[in-house]
Amino acid sequence: MILLLSRFKYRSVSEIPVEIPWNHSELMIHESLLIHDYATPSFHSSANSLLRKLRHSNLHIGISFSPSLPHNKVSVLKKMAKEYSFDCFLLNDESSVDGVNEITLSWGDIGGEILFLVPSDKKDAFGQLSSFGWIIVVFDVEGAGACESSGVVCISKLEELPMIICASIRKATGDEVVTVGYIMKTSREEDFAKRGAFPMNPTPNGLMFLPLTFELPLLSQLQLVDIVLHKATDEIISVDLSGSSESSNRITFSTGMQELQRYMEHHSDCFAIDPLDKIYPVLDRLEIQQILLGLDALNKESCRAIRGPHFLKVNGFNDPDLAQNLSEAKLSLPSIVKPQVACGVADAHSMAITFRVEDFKDLNVPLPAIVQEYVDHSSTIFKIYVLGEQVFYAVKKSIPNANVLTKSSELNELKPLLFDSLKSLPTSTGHSTVKPDWYFDDSYYNYELAYKSTSSHALSHLFCCGGENQIQDGTGDHVIVDVNYLPSFKEVPYDIAVPAFWNAIRHKFESRKRK
CATH class of the missing domain: 3.40.50.1000 (HAD superfamily/HAD-like)
Structure with missing residues (x-):
């Protein structure tokens, strides 16, 4: 069961929707x-x-x-x-x-x-x-x-x-309506559309949504569009993180997405939310981890720390110095192992939980990979959603604590737990830690701290993004373990999420027009 603890506030008078x-x-x-x-x-x-x-x-x-x-x-x-x-x-x-x-x-x-x-x-x-x-x-x-x-x-x-x-x-x-052209895979489009997010008739705050298609010439479609809303990760053909070149040179998009990118480069009056260069960091888990290191600057303002997990990049699992490198990175076992490529390719969500150093030998996780701290969080995760200056969160069940996982793994001879995070998460035959009532109290989950971390620093410049935040047992640290672009907001009621979505787009358009 999902316990929704969403907050919805208009940050300025200009963002309050007006019925037109x-x-x-x-x-x-x-x-x-x-x-x-x-x-x-x-x-x-x-x-x-x-x-x-x-x-x-x-x-x-x-x-x-x-x-x-x-x-x-x-x-x-x-x-x-x-x-x-x-x-x-x-x-x-x-x-x-x-x-x-x-x-x-x-x-x-x-x-x-x-x-x-x-x-x-x-x-x-x-x-x-x-x-x-x-x-x-x-x-x-x-x-x-x-x-x-x-x-x-x-x-x-x-x-x-x-x-x-x-x-x-x-x-x-006339010019009062702002036309938003959107492009994303069919299943994602349907998920947004069925909640009323993409109406062709104008919204109360003057937006109209036009589905773009690569089946037709883009030029004739984009001439009708003021803003392009995209899920560019749906159009990735391949990602190569083996070299040290710029992100833009390591990502291959579909022919249609490349054409869209060229158009926007040569037509400044048509802009995307977000520009492709702004989303490159969320395609690379190493870049995400390095960005999250900057959260330390926020900890002076709160008694509870907000941070990213400890991590280590590995290019091969048979490195003889792996155990020492893990120790130097403040990583203990169990650890969670993820591909460095965060999205856009088939195996980006193929992960493993390892319990012993020898588990890494011939581990079936794509390389290069990120070994990440496993945070005990009482099987509970806070899904954070950020829309412009609005932030929401929902509480969801998650993976059990390390001791419960270890007992389950012992039944299977301590083999690594392999899973696809988009399909299912590891469970256990044991019982998860019982969470006290105060665990779900607003005073325990520092909402303002989460807002500052997601919208002001770690995910800065992104119009629409999400993250997964775990509260570490014992310390109460808020640990952001994952970041993604343009999430579905499926845990947030549509009557809250959709108006916030429209207002954020309109605000983005007005800000761009003023510049």
């Missing part, structure tokens, strides 16, 4: 562009991707169908639409007026435009809808000049539709 009455664009899609097979039933592959992005867009989405569509197919269509929270409307050239009235009754006075996506062979049939203020968007697969008529927009790929929606809203709202 934006006009909304809404969308109607002709069913023939979506359904691949009514018997299965299934959407076209490109339509499925589009509908995923539209599902949580905060737009009214309708699917139109003809009276000639068989009843059994209408039932299938309505069932599929319900799964995506879309509406279905009867609409064709003979009943357009009645259909418009039904849509108005259902959606109310939206105060904006309705975009109607139709196949090219239907554009004339629905052309009269433009007299109601509708914008006809024609999907012209053959490219046969379907857009010769005035008041008609033509696209050749369904992936272009979000751009049309974005352009329509920008035209209606």
Whole structure:
């Protein structure tokens, strides 16, 4: 069970969200562009991707169908639409007026435009809808000049539709809306979007989110964008930490990410949060540890220390001086062993807990590696989330104390415990230390100290980051054992995290504009 101890404060009046009455664009899609097979039933592959992005867009989405569509197919269509929270409307050239009235009754006075996506062979049939203020968007697969008529927009790929929606809203709202183009892997995008973080309709503080795709030319997409929000680590092909060159020369991004980087380098009006050079340190666990060494400067202000764990970089596990090097680094056993590459590659989270020096021989952890202090923390970890000047934390269960792990390991002949930290953590057959009530008291977990460490020093300059903080048994030291960029905030309630997310982006934009 997760015990949430989140804090949420507005640090300045300018960050308090203001409700702005934006006009909304809404969308109607002709069913023939979506359904691949009514018997299965299934959407076209490109339509499925589009509908995923539209599902949580905060737009009214309708699917139109003809009276000639068989009843059994209408039932299938309505069932599929319900799964995506879309509406279905009867609409064709003979009943357009009645259909418009039904849509108005259902959606109310939206105060904006309705975009109607139709196949090219239907554009004339629905052309009269433009007299109601509708914008006809024609999907012209053959490219046969379907857009010769005035008041008609033509696209050749369904992936272009979000751009049309974005352009329509920008035209209606002028320069007041800030467009945030975002790029990240599908699963991460879905995780943010389903919490309402990426609406296409403007947020109360004037942000609009446009999904970027490498399937389309970037130039046409980025011309609509004021800010690029990225999870660049999703686009890493390889990381080489064996040399001593600059971080930028050791990381290979996907072709699309390289193109995005070149664009931003040559267009100062479009900036990223965060710039790639700001996130390089969180890709390297050695750099993270070295940054955390600077936390010592904060300890004068508190009776409890906040620090990083003791650590040692190793290039090989068969080094005859390993035991001495561990001792000099103030490392005792058990220790936790992690790859130096922190993210972006398949085995970045392949780790081990070692109990004896001989455990290191032929250890199956990628090299170079970081041997890190194992902190007794009563199986409890504080997940820290930082958004601009806001900070939250949640309490989660973690790995048992060393004595419990040792007993479990003895049952397995003291073999190293190998695990993938993204999938599962080592557990034990024993019982974890029982935590007293005061363990969860705010006076025990120094919230202000955590805030200073994450936002003011150790993770400075990052717009959105997270960390894992353990409170050491006995000393009460706050030990930051991990740092990551653009976490999911899944432990923070969406009604708190999402407004903070929007406000941090808007604040970042305003700060950049002032400069």
